[in-house]
Amino acid sequence: MNAVGFPLLSLLTWLPLVGCIIIMVVRGDEATVAANARWTALWTSLVVFALSLVLWARFDTAEAGFQFVEDVAWLPQWGIAYKLGVDGISVLLVLLSTALTPICILASWDAITVRVREFMVAFLVLETMLVGLFVALDFVVFYIFFEGVLIPMYLIIGVWGGPRRVYSAIKFFLFTLTGSVLLLLALLAMWSRAGTTDIPTLLHTPWPASMQLWLFLAFLASFAVKLPMWPVHTWLPDAHVEAPTAGSVVLAGVLLKMGAYGFLRFSVPMLPLASARLAPLMFTLSVIAVVYTSYVALAQTDLKKLVAYSSVAHMGLVTIGIFTFNVQGISGALFQMLSHGIVSAALFLCVGVVYDRMHTRDIARYGGLADRMPMYAFVFMLFTLASMGLPGTSGFVGEFLVLLGAFKVNFWLAMLGSLGMILGCAYMLYLYRRMIFGALTRPELRNILDLTPREVAVFAPLVVLTLWMGVHPTSFSAFWDASVGAMVQSHQAALASAVKLAAGVP
């Protein structure tokens, strides 16, 4: 049935729910329940992560199609099946989700003190949804996970968030739901024509040009909100600022990738004509996102908001890369997704470290932390540089490839994209100077403590990954080379055949 002989992807998807059940049945006083919940959640997510390493080891990088496929009849008369599988595009995103979840659980070990059990349950449910989303090979299954993510995330922001959590949670929910329901209509339109929601079949179904345009717009409504693209990004700073650290980490690390994954899985390969036609629109929106949100980030006084706006800018580069339709651009976009998943997650963790100590996110309240927190200063610097795209860190490879791809399409596109990188340096270095350097003048910072061993354990894997991706990018890009090559090829073939068709018509 698949390469490993047992349903690995189902196991990865559903195992976190088993952890939830264990957490829920624990009885005892509050401290016991909380401790049990933390340890159970951590072990569950570590087991899931260990299992997901099987994917890393057994994934055949030469194969462009789907691997580890599972196919179970679900609603056979209506063309809906429980079908899972991964290809080069999704496999590392699965690993990203499974890797970040234990880190998030560790990061909220002491930060979450109320209703710990519910928090861990919500987080494990979220992991199920995220893994399921990336491995789904049926549109309906995908949609269920795609929208299902809303439920745990709504609760995580709303219950454990900051002072304006209610507003942010509801805004987050309604923004993303509005996009999703239009995606549902597009799904139904595809189903009514193809008679199935099987993604591999839909990938090989030619859609008429007029229909492609509408489908693309419906997809765009959904994925642009998730990504988020300018001008529908406004929910993101709110959600990030109010969410607890772990919520921000998973939001920036994985949830933002859902939109980009949607473009790569659905919009570009299924709707080549509309994608090509609307690429200028996508470029415009992305460039505005890159430049505008970078300027906005420069003006922020709130630490988390700054990182949130920088996420929007970095994701703008991802969409530029995707819509260049060449191997460099798409590879770069994928690399940038992974890199951003790790770097922005780490930056939010850095924010969490000082927030847990000082309970403020106001940049002006910090300064001169290098004296008291040398280790923290080092970690923060590494991720600042990675976020700027310094060679030798993961950020460089992605941004470089995206810009390379963009140059092939249009000089100005690459030019404005690079402007984003320069502005990125500006706001990140400015932030770093204000936070870490200078004299330690504030009395309340005198006794601030450096990273605890638990925090070192949280950051260590992220540091290793950032450097590994920067120094030896091939060990990651090898996963998707075949899939991206096939995708670009079929995209060009589709465009060529459309041209031929148009020429053939008198």
Next chain:
Amino acid sequence: MNWSVALPEIVLACCGMGILLVGVVQRRNSFHACCMLTVGAFLLAAVLVIAGPRGRGYNGLFIADTFSVFVDVLVLVAAAFAIVSSLDYAEHENLRRFEFPVLMLYSTVGMMVMASASNLMSLYLGLELQALPMFVLAAFARDELRSAEAGLKFFVLGSLASGLLLYGVSLVYGFAASMDFAALARALTDPAHASAGLIVGIVFVLAGLAFEIAAVPFHMWTPDVYEGAPTPITAFISTAPKVAGIALLVRVMATPFGHLLAEWQQIIVLISILSMVLGSLAAIGQRNIKRLMAYSTIGHIGYTLIGLAAGSAAGIRGMLIYLLTYVFMNAGTFACILAMRRRGRRLEQIADLSGLARTDPLLALAFAIFMFSLAGIPPFAGFWGKYFIFTAAVQSGMWTLAIIGVLTSVVGAYYYIRIIKVIYFDAAEEAFDRCPASLAVVAAAGALFTTFFVVFPAPFVAAAEAAARVLIL
């Protein structure tokens, strides 16, 4: 004469008389026993419905087919939920009278007749048999002003609607010379033969039925009756009669007037859009959860009607799946609402739910499941209802309806997740009283069905498909 097709209805009616006797003879503490006997009678009727013979009987007045079986079973389940939900309420509010379950039983018989009606006369009889006990039940808390007002309002407006319906029936009879569904369908095969008078008659019939299912613009009674009626009765009104009413509407529109689709489709589209929009917008400002559920019902009726507007077997299938999921969600929600009680005093304000997640996590979880499901968020059952409804709309090319539908569902999601916000995000208040076992059973049944529908949807969808097929000519 093939009298056995109506066997479940006959048996249930006889059981009702028996239970009435039990109630009269055993004067004391008869309420509980009568309720249990009624639930038993429903169970017996459900078995008879499923196992019983299919076909026409009583000179074509009555029909038993897969459609009526589906609807009957659903109605019986909804009615049983309502009776179990009322056990605790009647205890607290001093409504322990044995007439209570008996009236519900006869109303249910009326609904089963509605589902099986194949003649405008039996349609009217079923509808009235269903409605009359309901008027009494709405006013059952005689000492309460709101309840009496609800009953009276329900009765006056209900009579008006039934007058409209009857007038429509007489017009149809006058212009088409028959009341039998099959004969009407034969006479109206060619839409060109439909005279203006007949169309007016159909519109009147539609208006009467729209009142029954609380579709806009015939919804005015709903919020007041929902708020005033005893809560278990509200739970009953919001589920079983809606199922029966929609089933009846579908059968009338699809069977005798099926060839006139072009004539009545626009009306259904309009009613559907108005219901969805009003249901989602008007609910936002509500403070009382029963009133909120009234507007929620109106919205859900709007979604259901999309299936009828699509005018295809897929549409009817979607409606049946929607009703199935709706019954379980709504019965469960009302069980949760009935559990809102502090030191014996019942509560109805949304603000009373504040911080429920801390004081009673299980009830809060059930509430959250129902609210997410009513909002149509996957993987809960409510999503599947919407999925199959919108599938039908898209297949029939009704894009406007589908887009308005999904957008109003986002607006609707706002007020559902606002309740979850009150439950999970707000500061905790004093705990509710212990949830009685009867309500816990209903809430758990509803929550389990709503959550796990996603795992085994195939048999339900197949049953709905089989039921929908028989209606399309």
